[in-house]
Amino acid sequence: MTTLADRDWRLIRDDPRAGATQMSLEEVAARTALEDDLRTVRVYSWEPSTLSLGYRQDVDTVDWDFCDREGIDVTRRQTGGGGIYHDRYADISYTIVAPADEVPGDLMDCYELFCEPILEAFDRMGVDAAFASAEQEAIYQPSCYLRDINPAHDIVAPADAGADAQKISGNAQYRQRDVVIQHGSISYDLEPRKHVGVFDADLEASTFTDRVTSIHDEVGIDREDAVDAIAGALGDWSDATESTWRDDELDAARELADRKFGSDGWIHDREVLAADEQ
Template identity: 25%
Template sequence: MIFVENQGITDPHLNLALEEYIVRNFSAENDYLLFYINEPSIIIGKNQITIEEVNQDYIDNNNIHVVRRVSGGGAVYHDFGNLNFSFITNHDITQMHNFKKFTEPVIKVLNDLGLDAELKGRNDILVGEKKISGTAQFSTGKRMISHGTLLYNTDLGEVANALNVKPSKLESKGHKSVRSRVANISEFLKEPLSIEEFRALLLKGLFSESEDFETYRLTDEEWKAVHKLKEEKYDTWKWNYGRAPKFNIQNNKRFSVGEIDVRIFVEKGLIKEVNIFGDFFGRDSVEELEKLLIGIPYDKPSIEKALKDVDVNNYFGAFEKEELVDLIINF
């Protein structure tokens, strides 16, 4: 595995562009590790409705970035006390939605630092009942990203201030607030460390079996391409906020794979527009699924027929097709 140096960049738009550039353009002969720290920002999951996830007045008044990532899952808050890691590897269908392989080496380093950390739930690393990390994945079909956040010394008060957390998510966690169930890694350390020192220890631990690991620095031409991707995608309103549908039917429910929220616009009995949102993880884009439903009658037999040959696991993870049909038609 090769470590990619990001030159200390803290712009979340540029860091997410760099991550996508690596997965789409770097050699498939190697695996890569990327670390980055972002300025105060909210990172939105690919399938979420931005305006329903953020406290817009608060983030406007406090100059907090809002950027959508390419992976699924829920919205997260980043600041200078949050260290982000990203493994870029060849696509492996057995590892999609399986976060154990990619969190194990991180958890081992945390354990070596004295934390009783373990992977729990879908994709979280916890110490006791406190969440210190969340992870997500994205696949191009050939290469994949498995990335996560590490709450090291984050301003946890800002998590609740900047995020407009849905009641359904609070209920599913069985807690009164997000703040009550998250914690910083620094709280559990016996000796205080700066985030830079923690980053160095984590990097050393992840490469403990390689005495002389390789560090890669992008060329000027590669950086030029990363900046171009940032400007054309990650800086745009269309990417970060654009998915805000017209609808007259909304059905949502929390499943084991996460929350699924279906917005449908029906006119004269036919589905004219459909959008599927949520914090689920999937290999394929739900936009492919949405297209299959456009123009058909809004009834159960028509929806079942349209989805007859679809493997919904590719879009949501381990999930039954019947559950999706019932959600769409609200049975």
């Protein structure tokens, strides 16, 4: 349990939602943390499967025809880094939202704090995972899972494999309205054809499987059990109360998805429509 557990937290085991809505809900949760003194941890999935671009990623790196053909949505995150293919089944994602003045000001210290429940979840599942102990050079920079592996925020398995360890989770942070938001992608299983196919590059599926591992490959547990372990670790870490989104939060997220995370202006040029331009 974290020292933050004496505050009010909620745990949301979220429904599968479109990528634009999932990104919007993070900003809505930031507002709730400030205005209602209620922090959020959640576990979620993406439906349809979605490619989330890093904040500054060039849209020319996307194979738009492949995404259209495979029914893969595209959105853009607030966090930097490379694109992540979030498969409806193979990816499990999480979010932690808390006021900035309650968490360490040093970025690395904050990563260490917010990744505690993620590492605990891996331990509960029997996955030998840890922060990367050695850097690995990038294979393909536009892809999060094929970028250089950074010991500060990349989680790998097995923990003691050094430079041979494979990435199993990528984590990133940003600040919104004096709130720290951390989100992460956890590989439950691998979909290498789609992971490389969403990018406009000549990449073999083996390029992905050589660099990345998954919960299923490491310990073979059911996806539902993996989700339960992640949700349980997040809830125990924050002493959170199980909850759901309020209707007004869902309404606000839909509106934000329309004018920001689901709009061509944001996805292609990081432009946000004003409320009266929808």
